[in-house]
Amino acid sequence: MQKYKEILLHKQATIKKALEVIDKGAMRIAIVLDDNERVVGTLTDGDIRRGLLHGLTLDSSIEDLYFKEPTLATINDSKELIVQKAIRKQIYQIPIIDNDGKLVKIEDLANLLKTNAKKNHVILMAGGLGTRLRPLTHDVPKPLLKVGNKPILETIIENFAKYGFVNITISVNYKADMIKEHFGDGSALGVNIDYIQETQRLGTAGALSLIKDRPQEPFFVMNADLLTNVNFEHLLDFHSFEHSVATMCVREYDYQVPYGVIQTDGSRITAIEEKPVHKFFVNAGIYVLSPQVFEYIPKEEFYDMPTLFEDIIKDDLKTISFPIHEYWLDIGRMSDFEQAQTEYGEIF
Structure with missing residues (x-):
């Protein structure tokens, strides 16, 4: 769980903070949380670049940038269902949430497609x-x-x-x-x-x-x-x-x-x-x-x-x-x- 904490971001964080998180996490994505630590969205480097091209600054909030309808899976979803979601949405990582909407882990498509003992x-x-x-x-x-x-x-x-x-x-x-x-x-x-x-x-x-x-x-x-x-x-x-x-x-x-x-x-x-x-x-x-x-x-x-x-x-x-x-x-x-x-x- 520790490495996933490195890519967590509050929904009112600045673009500068978001860049630091994405760069440090090395997963090409940040997970956006609300005040109750529930997953409410995702943010990528591409989202930030598009925001900067539209006149936002490093001190601007990510509120209008992050994707508010992210593809999520729950702890109850099977491996096959998660793989299907990832392929259908053409994404590499899927946040896994518990029944309260809080992040448990992030599944990586490459790891899902191979089974390690x-x-x-x-x-x-x-x-x-x-x-x-x-x-x-x-x-x-x-x-x-x-x-x-x-x-x-x-x-x-x-x-x-x-x-x-x-x-x-x-x-x-x-x-x-x-x-x-x-x-x-x-x-x-x-x-x-x-x-x-x-x-x-x-x-x-x-x-x-x-x-x-x-x-x-x-x-x-x-x-x-x-x-x-x-x-x-x-x-x-x-x-x-x-x-x-x-x-x-x-x-x-x-x-x-x-x-x-x-x-x-x-x-x-x-x-x-x-x-x-x-x-x-x-x-x-x-x-x-x-x-x-x-x-x-x-x-x-x-x-x-x-x-x-x-x-x-x-x-x-x-x-x-x-x-x-x-x-x-x-x-x-x-x-x-x-x-x-x-x-x-x-x-x-």
């Missing part, structure tokens, strides 16, 4: 019994059930690899040998896979205690029965930008009360709301954790991820949520499995 590890939880999907899981562990002619877990691994996250650890238990035999060391998928073996139920966080070589950088933890096209790179950037200890992906869930809800004051009815809809954020089963979380995880005891977050919050350390607006499906029931089969081709 990253150190950050990915821990995939694949040890569940899949009881709600029986009889499908009698002979096959749920992560190996095929959706779109390939196992669910294979789609997950390919999606991480697409963003350069190639160091994969799979936590296994139920029918572990089948998973190990299918994926091996990961070389067939262009990734590096190792395994941790659960001999008892340890929960989504407790299994992390089995890791021998603990990650030194922020790392992902994800359930191995999810299908999503979330931008994992932006998720990691958001975690780091916010200096978070633990980040949880959340999904909006709507629940409609099937009855008219009555509000009362004593015995007096004050209002009637017919079948109201309540909105909640629910845990999406995808996390980014900083290495210090290992201080909280007990050795080989059941310990789930919500408890980890609760303990971190008790110590007044920073935990944040990352709302998922992209495709996301938890394949926990037979109806979810059937839905995935229908949607897979369109989404992936």
Whole structure:
């Protein structure tokens, strides 16, 4: 983030200041912010030159110069969508903003078109019994059930690899040998896979205690029965930008009360709301954790991820949520499995 701070510019800055910022940043662009640090525009060297040709001076404000309808992407946009925007608009850099309109990073088209391997590890939880999907899981562990002619877990691994996250650890238990035999060391998928073996139920966080070589950088933890096209790179950037200890992906869930809800004051009815809809954020089963979380995880005891977050919050350390607006499906029931089969081709 530090190098992006070098190209930030207030909307009332002078042309002289803008030239200094653009020259120092070496990215051929400045990002213009308002009083609340929201991105409101972009400014290039060409914009400034045109202003000077029309009689402005170095002490003039950039207010009438900067482009007020910039091409932006959000932390929820996929890599493919960002590339499409850049090519369509014929631009080399796209500011990435969070849900409040604040700058998180700047994507460079050249970097988007190549994938560099990253150190950050990915821990995939694949040890569940899949009881709600029986009889499908009698002979096959749920992560190996095929959706779109390939196992669910294979789609997950390919999606991480697409963003350069190639160091994969799979936590296994139920029918572990089948998973190990299918994926091996990961070389067939262009990734590096190792395994941790659960001999008892340890929960989504407790299994992390089995890791021998603990990650030194922020790392992902994800359930191995999810299908999503979330931008994992932006998720990691958001975690780091916010200096978070633990980040949880959340999904909006709507629940409609099937009855008219009555509000009362004593015995007096004050209002009637017919079948109201309540909105909640629910845990999406995808996390980014900083290495210090290992201080909280007990050795080989059941310990789930919500408890980890609760303990971190008790110590007044920073935990944040990352709302998922992209495709996301938890394949926990037979109806979810059937839905995935229908949607897979369109989404992936």
